[in-house]
Amino acid sequence: MTNFPLRCWTVLSTVLSIGLLFFLLSFVFIKAQGVISLNFILAKPAGFPVGSAGGIWPAVAGSLLVTLIASLFATILAFFTAVYMVFYCRDDRIKLVVNLIIQCIAGIPSIVLGLFGYAFLVIKLELGLSILASGLTLAIMIFPYIQIRLQKLFLETNKQLLEASASLGINRSYTIINLLLPMYRKQILSIITLASGFAMGAAAPVMLTGCMMNAPVPESLASPFMSLPYHLYVLIGQGISLENAYGTAFVLMILVLLLNLLAAVPTLLGMRGKR
Amino acid sequence: MEQTFEKLFSILSTIFTVISVVLLFLVIFFITQESMLIFQEVNFLDFISGLTWNPLASEPTVGILPMILATFYVSMVAVLISLPIGIGCALELAALENERLKGFFTSILAVLAGIPSVIYGFIGLLVVVKFLEKTFRLAAGESILSGGIVLAVMVLPYIVSSVTETMEKSYKKYKETSLALGVSKSYMLRALILPNAKGAILTSMILAFSRAMGETMAVMMVMGNSPILPKLLGKGETISALIALEIGTAGLGSLHYHALFTSGFVLMMFLIFLNALFYLIKKNLTEHLE
Numbered sequence: 127m128t129n130f131p132l133r134c135w136t137v138l139s140t141v142l143s144i145g146l147l148f149f150l151l152s153f154v155f156i157k158a159q160g161v162i163s164l165n166f167i168l169a170k171p172a173g174f175p176v177g178s179a180g181g182i183w184p185a186v187a188g189s190l191l192v193t194l195i196a197s198l199f200a201t202i203l204a205f206f207t208a209v210y211m212v213f214y215c216r217d218d219r220i221k222l223v224v225n226l227i228i229q230c231i232a233g234i235p236s237i238v239l240g241l242f243g244y245a246f247l248v249i250k251l252e253l254g255l256s257i258l259a260s261g262l263t264l265a266i267m268i269f270p271y272i273q274i275r276l277q278k279l280f281l282e283t284n285k286q287l288l289e290a291s292a293s294l295g296i297n298r299s300y301t302i303i304n305l306l307l308p309m310y311r312k313q314i315l316s317i318i319t320l321a322s323g324f325a326m327g328a329a330a331p332v333m334l335t336g337c338m339m340n341a342p343v344p345e346s347l348a349s350p351f352m353s354l355p356y357h358l359y360v361l362i363g364q365g366i367s368l369e370n371a372y373g374t375a376f377v378l379m380i381l382v383l384l385l386n387l388l389a390a391v392p393t394l395l396g397m398r399g400k401r
Numbered sequence: 402m403e404q405t406f407e408k409l410f411s412i413l414s415t416i417f418t419v420i421s422v423v424l425l426f427l428v429i430f431f432i433t434q435e436s437m438l439i440f441q442e443v444n445f446l447d448f449i450s451g452l453t454w455n456p457l458a459s460e461p462t463v464g465i466l467p468m469i470l471a472t473f474y475v476s477m478v479a480v481l482i483s484l485p486i487g488i489g490c491a492l493e494l495a496a497l498e499n500e501r502l503k504g505f506f507t508s509i510l511a512v513l514a515g516i517p518s519v520i521y522g523f524i525g526l527l528v529v530v531k532f533l534e535k536t537f538r539l540a541a542g543e544s545i546l547s548g549g550i551v552l553a554v555m556v557l558p559y560i561v562s563s564v565t566e567t568m569e570k571s572y573k574k575y576k577e578t579s580l581a582l583g584v585s586k587s588y589m590l591r592a593l594i595l596p597n598a599k600g601a602i603l604t605s606m607i608l609a610f611s612r613a614m615g616e617t618m619a620v621m622m623v624m625g626n627s628p629i630l631p632k633l634l635g636k637g638e639t640i641s642a643l644i645a646l647e648i649g650t651a652g653l654g655s656l657h658y659h660a661l662f663t664s665g666f667v668l669m670m671f672l673i674f675l676n677a678l679f680y681l682i683k684k685n686l687t688e689h690l691e
Contacts, residue, residue, distance in 0.1 A: 129585060129587035129588060129591070132492075132587050132590065132591050133587055135485075135489045136489045136490070136492045136493040136590070137493060138489065139485070139486040139487070139488070139489025139490040139493065140489065140490045140493040140494070140506070142486055142490075143486060143487075143490045143509075143510065143513075143557055143558075143561060144506060144509050144510075146513060146554060146557070147509050147512055147513050150513075150516065150520070150524060153524055153528070154520070154524070202417065203417055203420065203421045203424075204421075206413060206414040206416075206417030206418060206421075207414075207417060207418045207421045207422075209414045210414040210415055210417070210418040211418070213414075214411050214414055214415065215418075223422075224418065224422055227422060227425050227426060227429075228425065229676060229680065230425075230429065230673055230676070231425045231428060231429075232676075233611060233615075233672045233673055233675070233676035234428065234615070234669055234672060234673070235614070235615025235616070235617065235641055235668060235669070235672060236615070236617065237615070237617040237641040237644050237645055237665070237668075238432060238615075238641075238644075238665045238668060238669050239428065240644075240645075241432060241644060241648065241661070241662060241665045242427075242428045242431055242432055244648065245431060245432075245435055245662070246427065246428075246431050249653065266424065266425070266428065269421065269425075273421075297403055297404075297406070297407040297410075298407065298410075298411070299406055299407045299409075299410035299411070300403065300406075300407070302410075320515065323515045324515065326517070327515070327516070327517025327518065327519070327520075328517070328518075329517070329518070329519050329617075329618045330617040330618055330641070330645055333645065333649075334645070334648055334649070355517050355519040355520075355618070356519075358519050358520070358523060359519050359522070359618060359622070362522075362523055362526060362622065363622065371523065375519075375520050375523055378517060378519075378520065379516065379517075379520060382515060382516065382517060383512065385515075386511070386512050386515050390508060
């Protein structure tokens with residue numbers, strides 16, 4: 127008899143969890159209908175206070191650029207760190223220390239990373255409030271995510287494959303570039319796109335390191351910029367315009383969903399290939 | 402030629418690893434260094450147990466106890482709300498035989514985890530806060546409870562995925578035996594899978610708690626942000642919200658500025674501690690299983 131309440135509980139929880147996403151999506155999509163137009167996406171913010179009229183183009187461009195910078199830095203650093211840890215490092219103590227410090231950073235909240243970005247990158251290194259400082263801060267934020275997953279991927283590689291490659295007298299670098307990279311192309315791409323999604327949605331680190339309420343599309347790495355999540359926060363937090371907030375939320379959500387979809391495509395294709 | 406490339410590649414990966422580690426080390430070092438300066442003026446115990454936050458007064462006081470309590474309170478509410486739903490969902494997913502449906506559910510939860518926190522805050526403000534205002538007839542719905550509800554939604558995917566992982570393993574392990582004994586699936590879930598997942602539930606709680614504690618934007622938008630002792634239906638301000646709201650106006654090198662860094666340091670220490678706890682318990686559990 128106690129089975130029935132259990133089933134009710136599990137089914138209800140599942141419906142609730144899955145339904146949440148559809149609720150969030152439909153909520154934003156329905157309310158944003160009247161606001162979204164090509165003009166809204168491609169125009170500069172206008173009106174007084176700024177943002178009450180006009181569009182969000184600088185925020186779209188700023189978000190895309192800062193995400194690109196962050197992903198680029200984080201990927202290069204994370205890839206080589208993972209390669210070093212798996213294929214070159216022979217000292218277990220070094221491995222332990224590096225793993226420990228990466229795990230530590232993975233647990234640090236984004237706002238504290240923002241503090242670091244502000245005090246160290248913006249002020250001490252004199253990068254100023256800029257898209258470069260924000261990009262680097264976001265890179266530190268997503269670095270552990272990428273590195274931990276890449277390292278796991280490399281560690282799980284079939285040992286025989288690596289041994290066969292080594293016994294043929296092939297260099298490690300050649301094996302990594304010509305065997306592992308093509309083999310894991312899909313997984314690596316999906317790890318990077320998911321991490322980019324996190325970087326794009328983060329407002330706390332960028333609002334301390336270079337994000338502005340109103341700025342043009344950045345011209346150089348040293349210019350301040352606008353970002354979608356921060357723009358949304360300002361529009362709603364200061365009660366500037368609810369309509370434009372819906373529009374901004376819609377665009378941000380679409381971009382993040384696109385990145386998620388992009389990450390899922392290779393795995394979906396891969397699954398079909400197996401059958 | 403190939404030998405030189407190999408050498409170059411190995412040197413390159415060493416250099417990049419050193420850069421990464423130095424950068425990560427600098428984060429911890431720099432936050433610690435900037436926050437230690439305040440203790441020339443304020444006692445550490447006074448700082449974390451002080452009840453008033455007024456760094457700009459002529460006789461400045463910096464106490465962050467209300468923020469620490471609010472951070473813990475709101476995270477606890479979030480985990481308490483999220484846990485029963487998360488466990489229920491994990492039970493259902495672990496026992497789901499339809500692989501395609503399971504894949505679909507899992508990717509939905511992954512998307513849920515990827516939605517930016519500002520969007521959660523935005524919708525929380527329009528839905529949760531409004532709802533609380535109506536139901537409890539509050540003047541302002543921004544409260545610890547609304548923060549807890551929004552955070553509960555945000556940590557749900559983490560709870561589900563980490564509990565499902567363990568439950569799936571034990572479901573696969575005992576499926577044949579249970580079937581052979583003629584035990585119903587529901588009974589098996591209730592009497593075997595659920596009690597077996599106790600450890601996983603504990604680790605998922607710690608994970609969710611640490612996620613909730615570090616969250617900034619969403620809680621900041623729905624909690625009202627006043628540095629007072631938290632009550633469930635009253636306003637509160639988390640440590641992360643305090644930093645995000647005030648660092649822009651704090652003068653470089655002032656007491657206010659260092660006090661904010663020290664708040665960040667305290668938050669960082671809590672989270673590093675929680676993380677360590679998480680790994681210790683998880684390691685213990687996996688060794689226990691094998």
